[in-house]
Amino acid sequence: MKQLHFDFRDIFRAPRLAFSIQRIWINGTGLLGGYVAYLIISYIALIIGGYSFSEIWKQSALLPCAFIMAVPWYSTILYLLGVIVLGAVILLTNTAVSRVIYMTLRDELFYTWTQAFKFAFKKWISSLGSIITFLFIIAFFVIGALVMGLIGRIPFIGELGTALLTVPYIFGALLLLFILIAFMIALFFVPAIIATSDEDALGGVFQSFSITFNQPWRIVVYSMFLSVLYIVGVFIFVLALKAAYSIFIFLFTIGMGDKILQIQEQALYIIDQSLPALYSWVQHLPGESGNWIYLTSQHPFPPQLNGVMTLAGYIMGIFLLFFGGVVVAYGEAIYNAGLTIIYIILYKLQEKESLLEREDEELKEEEEEEEKTETTEETVPPVETETKTKPKKPGRKPSAKSKKPRKKE
Structure with a gap:
């Protein structure tokens, strides 16, 4: 079991724990699955909204968004469904990563990614149910306020009733504000709550309210620490990847000459076309940091290449997009590791109990299954192999008469 300080110093473990x-x-894997579902649903929403595939690709490519395009209401609803699916997949994925981080802190080093996903899918009702419960609570307050507002339209009674109930209404609004903060x-x-304490949906809601009410300043300060670590960790990781890519291009230029540069131009052009908005986003980063971690400029259409060179450029471009996904996944892993550590700290300071020392139900079930297996193996008697003897053929027994005494010569 890892020895924690149960203060801000433990948060510095997050980038190292995530780097695995x-x-x-x-x-x-989770982000890719959710993104593919989001991409398909978004394209369907925009196509039924009146746009062709080529128009959508030209404007948004791999980052479609219905809010920047004029679409009917049903396309917007379908697009929001894609966003919800993406959010649900990310929530389950984060549960799996938090579970692995928690097991690593308990020194359960042989906990596999399949076990983590199995746990996340087993707890999907708890993870999604916590969020849905919050939405129902918020909807109750909002609908109640709207109903009371409609009642306030009643002549004479409505005006006086609203004025007399001003104090309860304001306290109700304060409570709604607190619920919104707890929801965020x-x-x-x-x-992290589901992965470390094995809570159900209501337990996740209760713990969210508990840490929000009892330790809000720690959440703010620790989250600021984690955000700084996230930025620094991702920046260093991207910088290392770009340095490795530059070394690769430099060394292969010596051997391949201009061929590798032409393939690179084709690959970078593909990235520009696939992520048209990303270049402008990166350029808003402070100073020259955007050029350090991404492309220094947009790349025009490369010169005419033969079929093999073009194919090689597409393959390289796909692999560069793959490394971009690795960067996003590492950043998400840093946040999951940090939030898991923060919740363990908050729980320890509030409940005076370490979540790393509690009896885990999943590990307990595995131990019971192993004990049952060992007991079964001990109780089953060994199979004895009997040696089969061939039965003797019934022979003719000599009779007493046949036994004659030998004559003496």
């Missing part, structure tokens, strides 16, 4: 093939793989915190902390 297993955690990046879990986050990357729950969006980030529910995966």
